[in-house]
Amino acid sequence: DGGITQSPKYLFRKEGQNVTLSCEQNLNHDAMYWYRQDPGQGLRLIYYSQIVNDFQKGDIAEGYSVSREKKESFPLTVTSAQKNPTAFYLCASSLRDRYTEAFFGQGTRLTVV
Amino acid sequence: RKEVEQDPGPFNVPEGATVAFNCTYSNSASQSFFWYRQDCRKEPKLLMSVYSSGNEDGRFTAQLNRASQYISLLIRDSKLSDSATYLCVVNGGWGAGTKLIIKP
Secondary structure, three states, X not given: OOOEEEEOOEEEXXXXXXXXXXXXXXXXXXXXXXXXXXXXXXXXXXXXXXXXXXXXXXXXXXXXXXXXXXXXXXXXEEOOOOOOOOEEEEEEEEOXXXXXXXXXXXXXXXXXX | OOOEEEOOOOEEEEOOOOEEEEEEEOOOOOOOEEEEEEOOOOOOEEEEXXXXXXXXXXXXXXXXXXXXOEEEEEEOOOOHHHOEEEEEEEOOEEOOOEEEEXXX
């Protein structure tokens, strides 16, 4: 089945540690995205990539980093510089760009203690 | 002013009723419009695209009003399972969502 896989579903980390969230898609989509969602809030764009080896900052990129070495994979690293990392992280992909329908992974719920 | 705005709700609606909510946007040149549904603690899923002429999918009708810069979603004969948060997306920008609660 085609889709987007995020792992892990739940993640706990100690404050000050970097953590990497995985996102893989087998939909052959060009574009991939990372969003953050806080309780009762909408989605905020962290980073997006429209092509391999290229990515752009979204609205809240500070404290995060990404890579796009393969079309299928778009991992997100939450660094110790991110002041409030506890949140629900959603990865998505779309065929071409932000103007086309987005498909989401199941999300990773990160808790930093 | 935010690029995409929605009334956060919640809208409390009895089962079987018709409910509608809007999503306003600021960029008059916007070209792509979608409605997504998000259940509690789950990922958003596409409900329907919104076309210039309006479109319908079963009990759901989406419309675009370019002059007033908003899209709308109408749900007829609402079911308990329609309870969710409804998110609009305009040119890749996301609204914060409208929470809908259908009561028996």
